[in-house]
Ligand code: NAD
């Protein structure tokens with residue numbers, strides 16, 4: 561298949577491009593490079609021996625998308641990663657988040673409709689479940705009020721897709737609700753490159769281990785969990801990337817329509833467990849101290865990913881240890897490049 565990957569030079573997008581190329585698909589990337597850079601294409605080439613077609617294109621730019629679809633009239637499907645994703649930043653810049661995340665999806669869907677491309681896989685998030693009841697969460701767990709403008713954009717995008725599918729019976733849209741993607745490609749050649757101080761846990765851990773940050777602050781050790789720290793479902797980014805290939809394959813064999821799947825491991829790991837496992841498997845040192853809870857954090861969440869296993873034939877296979885080692889390999893790679 562020929563697939564358009566928006567946001568394809570970003571963290572999850574680049575790993576998905578690798579999986580798509582290795583599965584024999586052709587890839588066209590559209591990314592405006594607001595949160596990634598072209599050097600990612602070199603990493604993709606080093607891993608796969610192939611360099612995907614790349615357009616520096618903003619998905620809110622309808623004319624640019626039209627030109628892209630005209631130049632690639634055989635596109636079969638789109639995987640839409642392009643979005644702004646920082647929860648804190650979305651509180652400060654809500655309009656930028658609504659304009660970009662909603663604007664990009666609506667513009668893309670209009671362009672797809674005009675060029676008769678009718679399959680889309682959308683990057684959603686477990687954030688749509690808000691503060692859920694007892695984990696694990698299934699796709700039937702209620703959608704709760706969003707706790708940030710970012711989370712609201714994911715809920716609204718899902719609604720936009722549902723409405724578009726309702727109005728156009730030839731359209732197929734699958735939303736993958738990611739839990740906590742972490743780690744890097746096993747080659748250590750592509751990975752997550754946070755801009756400035758990392759907001760997410762594992763990049764902060766690896767930067768602390770690399771001596772870039774003095775110490776990790778663990779936000780809260782008074783949650784009602786066995787060790788008092790929050791519990792998340794951390795999933796290796798390459799496992800997550802593979803889920804997109806499975807979702808595309810599945811779409812070809814089922815009637816058009818709207819579908820959602822949880823993409824997680826089905827295991828909860830506490831923040832403290834993650835830090836301890838990182839120290840044990842890498843041998844690196846990670847000084848840390850406990851701090852007050854971070855506002856907005858939920859105590860525990862993990863996925864019931866059994867629907868994805870049953871319908872998409874997908875499940876995560878990487879261990880937490882492999883995942884943490886891959887992140888450490890990537891951190892060492894970027895630290896060496898910056899020396
Ligand atoms: P990322 O920031 O690394 O990648 C996003 C890419 O999209 C970047 O390369 C950026 O330059 C590009 N982009 C943003 N707006 C664009 C636009 N208007 N036009 C073209 N390109 C644009 O983020 P990621 O972690 O790879 O996330 C990918 C998707 O997965 C996002 O939709 C995100 O909301 C979603 N998601 C991420 C996580 C996570 O923890 N990383 C969790 C759940 C969902």
Ligand code: UFG
Pocket residue numbers: 645646647685686687738739740741759760761762764776777778779780790791792831854857
């Ligand atoms: N944490 C720390 N110290 C840090 C960073 C994080 O203790 O320096 C803790 C947090 O308090 C939380 C856990 O580590 O308990 C995980 O935090 P992350 O920021 O890594 O991840 P979140 O679960 O808060 O959110 C992430 C993405 C969201 C996405 C969500 C679900 O940032 O965009 O996963 O996919 F919506």
